[in-house]
Amino acid sequence: xxxxxxxxxITPVKVRKISHRVxxxxxxxxxxxxxxxxxxxxxxxxxxxxxxxxxLFETRGFEEPKFAGLANYERMFSDSTVIKAFTNTLVVxxxxxxxxxxxxxxxxxxxxxxxxxxxxxxxxxxxxMIAPIVVxxxxxxxxxxxxxxxxxxxxxxxxxxAIEWLNGPNSSLxxxxxxxxxxxxxxxxxxxxxxxxxxPQEIIEAxxxxxxxxxxxxxxxxxxxxxxxxxxxxxxxxxxVLIWMFPLIYAMTKGGPGLSTMLPEFLIFLTTFQFLDRGxxxxxxxxxxxxxxxxxxxxxxxxxxxxxxxxxx
Amino acid sequence: MTRIxxxxxxxxxxxxxxxxxxxxxxxxxxxxxxxALVVVVLSMFAVAALYPLIFTIFSSxxxxxxxxxxxxxxxxxxSLTNYLEIFERMxxxxxxxxxxxxxxxxxxxxxxxALFVAYVVTKMNFPGRNLIFLFVISxxxxxxxxxxxxxxxxxxxxxxxGSYPGLILSLAAFGLPLGTYILAAYFRSVxxxxxxxxxxxxxxxxxILFSVLLPVSIPALAALSILNFVWMWNDLLLPLVIxxxxxxxxxxxxxxxxxxxxxxxxxxxxSGLIIALLPVVIIYLLLQxxxxxxxxxxxxx
Numbered sequence: 001x002x003x004x005x006x007x008x009x010i011t012p013v014k015v016r017k018i019s020h021r022v023x024x025x026x027x028x029x030x031x032x033x034x035x036x037x038x039x040x041x042x043x044x045x046x047x048x049x050x051x052x053x054x055x056l057f058e059t060r061g062f063e064e065p066k067f068a069g070l071a072n073y074e075r076m077f078s079d080s081t082v083i084k085a086f087t088n089t090l091v092v093x094x095x096x097x098x099x100x101x102x103x104x105x106x107x108x109x110x111x112x113x114x115x116x117x118x119x120x121x122x123x124x125x126x127x128x129m130i131a132p133i134v135v136x137x138x139x140x141x142x143x144x145x146x147x148x149x150x151x152x153x154x155x156x157x158x159x160x161x162a163i164e165w166l167n168g169p170n171s172s173l174x175x176x177x178x179x180x181x182x183x184x185x186x187x188x189x190x191x192x193x194x195x196x197x198x199x200p201q202e203i204i205e206a207x208x209x210x211x212x213x214x215x216x217x218x219x220x221x222x223x224x225x226x227x228x229x230x231x232x233x234x235x236x237x238x239x240x241v242l243i244w245m246f247p248l249i250y251a252m253t254k255g256g257p258g259l260s261t262m263l264p265e266f267l268i269f270l271t272t273f274q275f276l277d278r279g280x281x282x283x284x285x286x287x288x289x290x291x292x293x294x295x296x297x298x299x300x301x302x303x304x305x306x307x308x309x310x311x312x313x
Numbered sequence: 314m315t316r317i318x319x320x321x322x323x324x325x326x327x328x329x330x331x332x333x334x335x336x337x338x339x340x341x342x343x344x345x346x347x348x349a350l351v352v353v354v355l356s357m358f359a360v361a362a363l364y365p366l367i368f369t370i371f372s373s374x375x376x377x378x379x380x381x382x383x384x385x386x387x388x389x390x391x392s393l394t395n396y397l398e399i400f401e402r403m404x405x406x407x408x409x410x411x412x413x414x415x416x417x418x419x420x421x422x423x424x425x426x427a428l429f430v431a432y433v434v435t436k437m438n439f440p441g442r443n444l445i446f447l448f449v450i451s452x453x454x455x456x457x458x459x460x461x462x463x464x465x466x467x468x469x470x471x472x473x474x475g476s477y478p479g480l481i482l483s484l485a486a487f488g489l490p491l492g493t494y495i496l497a498a499y500f501r502s503v504x505x506x507x508x509x510x511x512x513x514x515x516x517x518x519x520x521i522l523f524s525v526l527l528p529v530s531i532p533a534l535a536a537l538s539i540l541n542f543v544w545m546w547n548d549l550l551l552p553l554v555i556x557x558x559x560x561x562x563x564x565x566x567x568x569x570x571x572x573x574x575x576x577x578x579x580x581x582x583x584s585g586l587i588i589a590l591l592p593v594v595i596i597y598l599l600l601q602x603x604x605x606x607x608x609x610x611x612x613x614x
Binding site for chain 2: 025033036037039042043044045047051054106121127130133134138147152250265268269272281288297300306308
């Protein structure tokens with residue numbers, strides 16, 4: 001018994017009319033679903049399946065692909081380039097606490113209305129709006145050996161710190177992470193601010209009357225109350241560091257020097273489009289997909305629960 | 314800098330702040346010195362956030378010679394030479410048009426598709442609707458980087474390689490999971506009585522969707538549009554692979570390819586960067602109130 005609208009009760013007298021309507025509603029539903037399902041299947045699901053299929057083939061340039069089973073995956077485990085790309089990823093992931101806590105501290109300060117908080121809020125969010133490729137090119141100039149950063153360091157007598165930010169084997173990966181953090185921390189601040197706004201004022205008030213300092217307020221009162229947002233942002237950053245870096249690497253280092261800034265997403269691009277080793281590139285792609293999927297499954301679970309739950313208006 | 318919303322209404326988050334009393338004066342950070350220190354530290358962050366942009370703006374007005382002598386200071390004059398040259402060299406007009414076509418096309422397509430899916434899974438008694446919803450939002454876990462080659466292949470196979478529809482469909486597909494989620498979550502909060510009344514008046518699904526649901530969903534649609542505009546305009550990988558260096562490529566690809574040319578000077582590329590980031594920054598300044606009110610906070614991407 002269905003009149004097509006959720007939650008609307010209908011009387012038995014109308015049953016015959018309704019079964020006709022049910023069938024019509026089914027058609028309407030199918031037609032409405034078609035574009036969305038078409039996009040999802042055609043441009044995400046099918047390419048994923050094709051990517052997996054292709055990863056089972058050995059390909060070389062424009063030669064005919066040969067079925068090779070799991071050979072590409074076996075090759076990955078002994079390929080020092082791939083291993084380096086994934087160990088670099090681990091280094092990047094190890095910076096996650098900064099990604100999580102720096103925006104939180106900044107957001108709480110803004111929330112407590114530091115003088116000039118509106119200006120700070122606007123400036124912190126601006127970098128997020130700038131395209132990562134533009135950010136990358138900007139920083140390639142700023143971090144150049146004779147760029148403004150090193151000149152500034154030298155002029156204040158810190159010439160020893162004026163290193164080759166993007167060309168040093170150790171500094172380049174951390175420079176890359178720092179630029180990525182520059183590009184995304186504003187989104188974290190904004191997310192945290194929207195969560196902080198849900199904390200009842202009495203609670204902040206009470207903690208102040210108790211004489212709680214900033215850090216105690218942060219860890220004992222604020223953090224437990226905005227735990228869902230902290231979790232959400234952590235998951236987002238964890239999957240983000242795997243997939244946000246492409247334009248920055250493209251603009252700043254191309255994976256170098258050596259392999260010091262090579263990350264899987266850039267390696268896939270190189271392997272596929274420059275070395276034309278498509279089967280192998282697809283295998284690395286599937287590996288990256290698995291890592292991203294495991295992490296962002298948490299996001300999807302959250303979205304599903306939120307989207308299925310009936311909210312009070 | 315620019316207009317920092319001193320006299321505009323602030324939206325939900327801002328309003329709530331206004332109602333709070335200045336905690337900062339009497340809270341833990343009571344001591345004036347500590348307070349000054351905090352402002353200094355935040356100012357350093359603000360400088361770090363703004364300086365790269367300021368440096369790029371300054372550079373974009375300098376000649377190569379001037380930049381070599383004075384890379385950091387103010388430009389001697391507001392000469393538009395670099396901008397004129399980059400317009401020519403990068404075909405800015407053409408690329409700007411391409412970026413607009415693909416961004417707007419993808420925004421419309423993804424929003425309409427998401428709107429339909431969200432309606433079916435929240436407001437119709439469609440069989441398996443929760444599973445359909447789960448399927449669509451679970452596409453979020455497939456990053457473009459991981460499937461870029463087979464995606465490109467698929468686009469070539471259906472004859473859309475290097476075309477606007479090819480790029481528009483791809484961008485729309487990647488925007489769909491989040492769009493569906495945002496709209497579905499919003500539709501859930503729309504009371505059923507509202508739709509029931511329209512139903513009693515004999516309205517069909519499409520009329521309910523467009524003349525009842527849509528008008529009350531403007532905030533969600535606005536947030537979604539801002540979000541999509543920013544990432545679709547800024548995206549590099551999809552247009553780079555689908556369009557490459559063709560006539561139909563986007564501004565971001567244009568900038569990326571230009572920056573790889575050996576004879577490009579820093580002042581010249583800087584003017585290209587400013588042109589590329591300007592549309593989004595203008596949107597940011599115009600819609601700052603909506604953006605800051607938490608409209609796009611809590612969303613992915």
